[in-house]
Amino acid sequence: MDKATSGRITVGDKVITSLNGRELTxxxxxxVGFVFQFYNLMPNLTALENVELARQVCPNxxxxxxxxxxxxxxxxxxxxxxxxxxxxxxxxxALCKNPALLLCxxxxxxxxxxxGLQVLALLKDVSERYQTTVAxxxxxxxxxxxxxxxxxxxxxxxxxxxMNDHPATVxxxxx
Numbered sequence: 642m643d644k645a646t647s648g649r650i651t652v653g654d655k656v657i658t659s660l661n662g663r664e665l666t667x668x669x670x671x672x673v674g675f676v677f678q679f680y681n682l683m684p685n686l687t688a689l690e691n692v693e694l695a696r697q698v699c700p701n702x703x704x705x706x707x708x709x710x711x712x713x714x715x716x717x718x719x720x721x722x723x724x725x726x727x728x729x730x731x732x733x734x735a736l737c738k739n740p741a742l743l744l745c746x747x748x749x750x751x752x753x754x755x756x757g758l759q760v761l762a763l764l765k766d767v768s769e770r771y772q773t774t775v776a777x778x779x780x781x782x783x784x785x786x787x788x789x790x791x792x793x794x795x796x797x798x799x800x801x802x803x804m805n806d807h808p809a810t811v812x813x814x815x816x
Contacts, residue, residue, distance in 0.1 A: 652742060670698055674735030674773075676764075678747035680727040682719040688730045689715040695737035708737045711763070725756030729763060736767055743767065745777045749784070754816040761787060762811040783816055 644665075650657040652672075660668060674695075682691050689709050696702040709715045712729040719727055728748060735743055745764065749757035761784060768775040777784065785791045786809035793800045 671701075671738075672741045674738050674740035674743040676728070676732050676735050676743065676745040676748050678750045680719070680724075680731045682727055682730060682734075684719050686718075687715065688712075688717050688719070688722070688733075691719070691730055692734045692737050695734050699738045701739050703737050703739045705733075705737050708733045711766075723756070725752050725759060728752065728756075728760050732760070732763055732767065736771065736773070739771070740773060743773050743775045745775065747779055748777060749779070749781065758811050758814065758816065761814070765811060784814060787811065787814060 645658045648658070655668065655672075657665070657668065682688075683694070686694075689705060692705040692709055696705055706715070709730075712726075712733050714722060714726050714730055717726070719730070722730065728751075732745075732748070743764075748764065749760050752760060764775050764777065765787060767773055777788070785803075786805065789805055789808055791801075791803045791805065793803075
């Protein structure tokens with residue numbers, strides 16, 4: 642959401658740093674899904690209505706009812722849902738956009754370990770089922786074995802990039 646002050650950022654075949662403000666907005670609207678730590682659900686809309694919002698802004702959106710079928714919480718309001726359930730609705734909303742890239746900012750940060758593992762399983766399934774690139778930004782190093790690529794950042798600089806040809810399953814993660 643910020644404009645790069647130096648360097649070059651390429652995602653797929655798009656050089657993001659060369660896009661103007663309007664083009665960046667269009668790119669985020671069509672190609673990027675966001676999952677935040679604190680869900681950002683509209684409290685006066687049901688879970689399904691929250692997910693349907695994505696369909697209103699994306700021409701290639703997935704069917705909200707089908708996507709919500711994966712989380713099974715269609716008719717509840719956010720206040721009626723646990724933190725893990727709200728996070729699953731947040732993931733469904735981001736996924737409904739049918740993004741090429743799903744950015745997840747501490748998606749398990751506010752969850753207990755059992756619920757966190759359920760959310761990670763859902764994200765892994767999303768990546769495999771929809772061929773979506775899922776980037777998880779987290780301080781929880783215990784989930785790194787799930788990833789194909791782990792990029793460690795310290796003080797705003799890339800410290801290391803590790804490739805993992807055999808990612809762990811969620812069941813193998815020691816939280």
